[in-house]
Amino acid sequence: MISKLINSIQSKNAPIVVGLDPQLKFIPQYILDKWYKECGHSLDAVAEAFFEFNKGIIDAIYELAPAVKPQIAMYEQYGIPGLIAYKKTVDYAHEKGLVVIGDIKRGDIGSTSESYAIGHIGSVDIEGNVIKPFDVDIVTVNPYLGSDGVNPFVDVCNKEDKGIFVLVKTSNPSSGEFQDKLSEGRPLYEIVAEKVVEWGNATMDGSYSNVGAVVGATYPEMGAILRKLMPKTYILVPGYGAQGGSGKDLKAYFNEDGLGAIVNSSRGIIAAYKNEKYSSYGEAGFADASRAATIDMIEDIRNNAF
Amino acid sequence: MISKLINSIQSKNAPIVVGLDPQLKFIPQYILDKWYKECGHSLDAVAEAFFEFNKGIIDAIYELAPAVKPQIAMYEQYGIPGLIAYKKTVDYAHEKGLVVIGDIKRGDIGSTSESYAIGHIGSVDIEGNVIKPFDVDIVTVNPYLGSDGVNPFVDVCNKEDKGIFVLVKTSNPSSGEFQDKLSEGRPLYEIVAEKVVEWGNATMDGSYSNVGAVVGATYPEMGAILRKLMPKTYILVPGYGAQGGSGKDLKAYFNEDGLGAIVNSSRGIIAAYKNEKYSSYGEAGFADASRAATIDMIEDIRNNAF
Numbered sequence: 001m002i003s004k005l006i007n008s009i010q011s012k013n014a015p016i017v018v019g020l021d022p023q024l025k026f027i028p029q030y031i032l033d034k035w036y037k038e039c040g041h042s043l044d045a046v047a048e049a050f051f052e053f054n055k056g057i058i059d060a061i062y063e064l065a066p067a068v069k070p071q072i073a074m075y076e077q078y079g080i081p082g083l084i085a086y087k088k089t090v091d092y093a094h095e096k097g098l099v100v101i102g103d104i105k106r107g108d109i110g111s112t113s114e115s116y117a118i119g120h121i122g123s124v125d126i127e128g129n130v131i132k133p134f135d136v137d138i139v140t141v142n143p144y145l146g147s148d149g150v151n152p153f154v155d156v157c158n159k160e161d162k163g164i165f166v167l168v169k170t171s172n173p174s175s176g177e178f179q180d181k182l183s184e185g186r187p188l189y190e191i192v193a194e195k196v197v198e199w200g201n202a203t204m205d206g207s208y209s210n211v212g213a214v215v216g217a218t219y220p221e222m223g224a225i226l227r228k229l230m231p232k233t234y235i236l237v238p239g240y241g242a243q244g245g246s247g248k249d250l251k252a253y254f255n256e257d258g259l260g261a262i263v264n265s266s267r268g269i270i271a272a273y274k275n276e277k278y279s280s281y282g283e284a285g286f287a288d289a290s291r292a293a294t295i296d297m298i299e300d301i302r303n304n305a306f
Numbered sequence: 307m308i309s310k311l312i313n314s315i316q317s318k319n320a321p322i323v324v325g326l327d328p329q330l331k332f333i334p335q336y337i338l339d340k341w342y343k344e345c346g347h348s349l350d351a352v353a354e355a356f357f358e359f360n361k362g363i364i365d366a367i368y369e370l371a372p373a374v375k376p377q378i379a380m381y382e383q384y385g386i387p388g389l390i391a392y393k394k395t396v397d398y399a400h401e402k403g404l405v406v407i408g409d410i411k412r413g414d415i416g417s418t419s420e421s422y423a424i425g426h427i428g429s430v431d432i433e434g435n436v437i438k439p440f441d442v443d444i445v446t447v448n449p450y451l452g453s454d455g456v457n458p459f460v461d462v463c464n465k466e467d468k469g470i471f472v473l474v475k476t477s478n479p480s481s482g483e484f485q486d487k488l489s490e491g492r493p494l495y496e497i498v499a500e501k502v503v504e505w506g507n508a509t510m511d512g513s514y515s516n517v518g519a520v521v522g523a524t525y526p527e528m529g530a531i532l533r534k535l536m537p538k539t540y541i542l543v544p545g546y547g548a549q550g551g552s553g554k555d556l557k558a559y560f561n562e563d564g565l566g567a568i569v570n571s572s573r574g575i576i577a578a579y580k581n582e583k584y585s586s587y588g589e590a591g592f593a594d595a596s597r598a599a600t601i602d603m604i605e606d607i608r609n610n611a612f
Contacts, residue, residue: 133385
């Protein structure tokens with residue numbers, strides 16, 4: 001799978017992913033009103049509004065960006081209807097040729113982790129009928145439970161040519177509480193990074209592994225160290241834009257081949273029309289605003305990150 | 307919420323929780339065949355079979371056990387229909403007066419963690435229409451992202467009188483890879499435990515906090531240390547039965563007041579009819595077998611864990 005993602009990054013010359021993390025406050029009022037009128041003030045109305053919003057964004061950016069990353073929490077918040085909107089978003093993004101990274105941050109043990117892996121990137125076999133329940137290409141995985149939690153995902157990566165990004169160093173202010181704890185002089189995130197390399201060696205796909213890592217844009221010094229520790233690991237970099245990271249902070253995350261990292265922006269793109277810089281697009285131009293923000297982000301990375 | 311759980315534990319004199327973690331191999335063939343006939347070899351068929359199975363178990367154990375813990379991964383594996391079965395299971399358990407612990411092990415940052423918290427234990431407000439999407443009482447939470455990830459859950463606990471159990475030391479063999487790493491001479495799980503106490507102080511409910519901890523039955527020496535470190539923290543103890551823990555290993559997890567821990571068994575109860583000891587019940591008696599296994603588990607804990 002990682003080679004498919006790399007091909008798409010190269011053909012679009014854009015190592016970016018658009019985070020589809022809808023929140024009510026990002027959705028233009030005319031879309032909400034339409035669905036409130038249709039379905040009342042219900043979970044279904046919000047779910048339909050989310051999907052219409054996402055469709056607009058996807059249509060505006062699919063020629064520019066290689067991938068989208070829906071954050072499942074935003075959909076799960078609205079229960080079953082929300083999760084149906086998540087699944088419809090995944091399918092629509094696939095129709096448009098995008099690689100879909102499901103930001104699910106799941107992690108459990110043994111058969112439980114296997115169930116998550118099968119449900120999201122694998123397939124169930126019901127008496128010979130093989131079904132891919134969520135059918136995304138890559139998911140994010142939480143490593144706190146160790147190899148028992150990650151290996152079932154690695155197995156599915158090999159079986160179905162899929163990928164994972166394992167949380168190593170997250171972009172949030174309190175990520176250091178546990179991730180930075182020193183053990184024999186080394187922070188925990190480095191110890192996790194070594195395991196990422198080990199897990200990744202079991203599922204190589206060309207020059208890179210199907211096991212990637214999440215390293216926040218907000219910690220570029222750590223990004224530089226982690227880049228060297230995990231030379232064949234693709235790094236998913238959240239925290240660009242709204243969380244404070246910028247193009248020049250991203251140099252450290254790329255390898256000399258110009259590959260090795262893919263940078264996420266969520267609200268910086270999907271809520272661009274609410275940003276002063278793109279406010280002339282107005283509510284009705286939300287999708288065009290997101291396209292303009294995508295172009296600017298790609299430009300920033302091309303000019304500053306290499 | 308923790309006081310509600312404690313009341314139920316005391317009135318039933320049973321500090322246990324039944325893990326509703328259905329797998330195809332646990333479901334009696336006659337139930338599967340019925341739904342395959344009705345819905346084909348589909349996700350819907352499996353989801354209906356899971357719910358019928360769970361209903362049988364709940365009916366058999368609700369007078370004995372204070373709580374159930376559906377593992378959402380087992381449902382999520384079957385996509386949207388699976389998640390509908392999860393929600394129906396939650397609602398049916400509530401009808402029977404059970405406390406429902408959603409084993410979701412979610413954890414993210416800021417607004418994303420808030421979305422998980424709201425979706426599972428809180429409520430969304432859609433233009434004044436307040437809806438509780440999953441409406442469980444307590445969820446499990448992964449702490450790897452630090453306070454940013456956990457505090458949104460604590461806020462919802464306070465707002466809606468709900469609870470969480472934070473993963474501290476899990477029951478699986480590889481849990482030590484990261485959780486046992488020594489930092490300044492202390493294992494990471496102790497550092498997490500201290501944070502659990504800190505988070506818990508913000509949401510006390512009687513003698514115990516709405517922030518509990520997960521500590522596996524398979525590590526009783528660590529359980530003893532963690533018990534002392536977190537005196538007002540309820541401990542959810544997985545790993546009893548099928549994973550190797552037994553009643554005498556559980557002493558360490560309880561406080562002197564006889565409270566402080568609730569022990570989970572999943573397949574040891576729900577798949578009891580497949581165990582030689584209860585095989586005389588046969589497939590059709592799966593629910594009665596689970597009732598017998600529940601009685602035996604409670605007996606084992608009453609006789610050995612105090």
